[in-house]
Amino acid sequence: MAPFLKQTYSQRVANHSNPAAKALLETIERKRSNLCVSVDVTKKADFLRIIEIVGPYVCLVKTHVDIIEDFDFSLVEQLKELSVKHDFQIFEDRKFADIGNTVALQYSSGVYKIASWSHITNAHPVPGPSVITGLSSVGLPLGRGLLLLAEMSTKGSLATGSYTEEAVRMARANRDFVVGFIAQRRMDGLGLAEGSSEANEDFLVLTPGVGLDAKGDSMGQQYRTPREVVLESGCDVIIVGRGIYGKDNGANPEAVREQAERYRAEGWKAYQERIGSD
């Protein structure tokens, strides 16, 4: 087992040089939360209301900014203010997947100017290393971090086997900017010979497909519990969307608060058990 699986989040700060990775680990430790809430709603008011409620319980807020129908740039300003007020990082789940030149433009420009406000973003490895070259030309000077999609939570995902291994190799070759993976388990040492010194590399693993009350949805999503994800699979951050704000876009604030607290507690308990300090 990789030795840092038993390290605390704060001990692991020293394993990273990227400022976004360090900030995320520090936030997790400070707030005793490895919970990321994915706020997938289409109205600004719902988006901000949910974040105001869950803010105290999360290390990270994940966005899909392009699904917000009444988007304008003031939303970004408000999101940034909430991230300072409640002490969380921001992760735009953009899943870039084009040639380097195009992803650099998509990341820096357009309506959303993602690089200007999102501490962390992600990319599909499918174009090869050039997707990292393009994104890092924008993000690295700003101190941003990138996650590669090494695996997905959906039924029938094609990101398996040698594709996943290639994703890890791409990350390994770009450690200044690639801070880890979206995956369902730890990726350390994948594709390396047994006993290789590189096998101790510390990548962050952020994991969607987390739910306590459902096993999936009607569109191929599959859920595992925080315990399965953090303790059994060694992942670092649980990503939860509808498990927290339900089917009604978080209309009941007390229910949203309760669920955020519940997932935070479950994720943290699983981590404490993992490092042996429960």
Ligand code: 5BU
């Ligand atoms: P849910 O409501 O907890 O199912 O939302 C999960 C979120 O994580 C949603 O925003 C997805 O786009 C995102 N996600 C995922 O579910 N599975 C994946 O493999 C990846 C992202 Br990558």
